[in-house]
Amino acid sequence: xxxxxxxxxxxxxxxxxxxxxxxxxxxxxxxxxxxxxxxxxxxxxxxxxxxxxxxxxxxxxxxxxxxxxxxxxxxxxxxxxxxxxxxxxxxxxxxxxxxxxxxxxxxxxxxxxxxxxxxxxxxxxxxxxxxxxxxxxxxxxxxxxxxxxxxxxxxxxxxxxxxxxxxxxxxxxxxxxxxxxxxxxxxxxxxxxxxxxxxxxxxxxxxxxxxxxxxxxxxxxxxxxxxxxxxxxxxxxxxxxxxxxxxxxxxxxxxxxxxxxxxxxxxx
Numbered sequence: 001x002x003x004x005x006x007x008x009x010x011x012x013x014x015x016x017x018x019x020x021x022x023x024x025x026x027x028x029x030x031x032x033x034x035x036x037x038x039x040x041x042x043x044x045x046x047x048x049x050x051x052x053x054x055x056x057x058x059x060x061x062x063x064x065x066x067x068x069x070x071x072x073x074x075x076x077x078x079x080x081x082x083x084x085x086x087x088x089x090x091x092x093x094x095x096x097x098x099x100x101x102x103x104x105x106x107x108x109x110x111x112x113x114x115x116x117x118x119x120x121x122x123x124x125x126x127x128x129x130x131x132x133x134x135x136x137x138x139x140x141x142x143x144x145x146x147x148x149x150x151x152x153x154x155x156x157x158x159x160x161x162x163x164x165x166x167x168x169x170x171x172x173x174x175x176x177x178x179x180x181x182x183x184x185x186x187x188x189x190x191x192x193x194x195x196x197x198x199x200x201x202x203x204x205x206x207x208x209x210x211x212x213x214x215x216x217x218x219x220x221x222x223x224x225x226x227x228x229x230x231x232x233x234x235x236x237x238x239x240x241x242x243x244x245x246x247x248x249x250x251x252x253x254x255x256x257x258x259x260x261x262x263x264x265x266x267x268x
Contacts, residue, residue, distance in 0.1 A: 016061065069141060077212075080262060104206060220251060241265070
């Protein structure tokens with residue numbers, strides 16, 4: 001790939017999604033954009049990029065952006081953030097919310113395993129929460145993964161990654177090679193396409209935010225901007241969960257780490 005083409009694509013992706021690409025990721029651009037180039041009738045990636053530079057097609061812009069996003073997810077990923085949600089976050093919310101309302105935002109929800117994991121935790125304690133108004137919102141910049149999330153259909157491989165066998169039996173039904181999540185859990189989560197560079201105003205406020213393994217793809221300025229805006233949309237006694245390789249330290253003073261709890265943060 002020519003250097004000026006890489007620079008063009010890197011600038012385009014940063015402006016569209018916040019994604020930062022360095023020169024060592026040229027192979028990623030080539031491998032993910034080559035199928036799109038062929039789809040649009042271009043024999044070479046160079047020819048496609050030349051055409052793309054001149055394009056004003058928003059659908060193509062979306063397709064290129066979505067091709068470059070990473071959508072790795074599985075049920076109860078890393079376990080710790082879900083144990084903390086169950087054992088530390090929920091007891092505080094149960095005590096401090098006389099209105100009996102709970103709102104959770106899973107940013108970059110991908111194919112839905114994270115929000116559905118939270119829904120199953122709540123369902124396992126339904127005697128405590130059946131009278132509450134609970135809203136779990138899953139968002140992602142990629143519309144394709146959201147379509148899969150809404151379906152709640154997963155392969156044998158996907159349900160084997162982190163999902164306890166008891167929950168698989170209780171909340172899924174097997175149909176050939178596909179495991180279908182039951183409507184009771186599926187209907188606890190709503191999904192919408194959303195770009196973290198956009199205003200959060202339309203989302204409202206939340207008690208808990210999961211934004212895990214997303215900020216690692218942003219530069220420091222974008223990370224700080226996203227975190228600062230998240231602070232304005234989380235309760236003063238709310239909780240933010242980041243990925244194990246992510247932190248607020250040196251980026252924002254709007255959140256502080258919870259001592260001894262990896263990936264868990266509270267508003268400052």
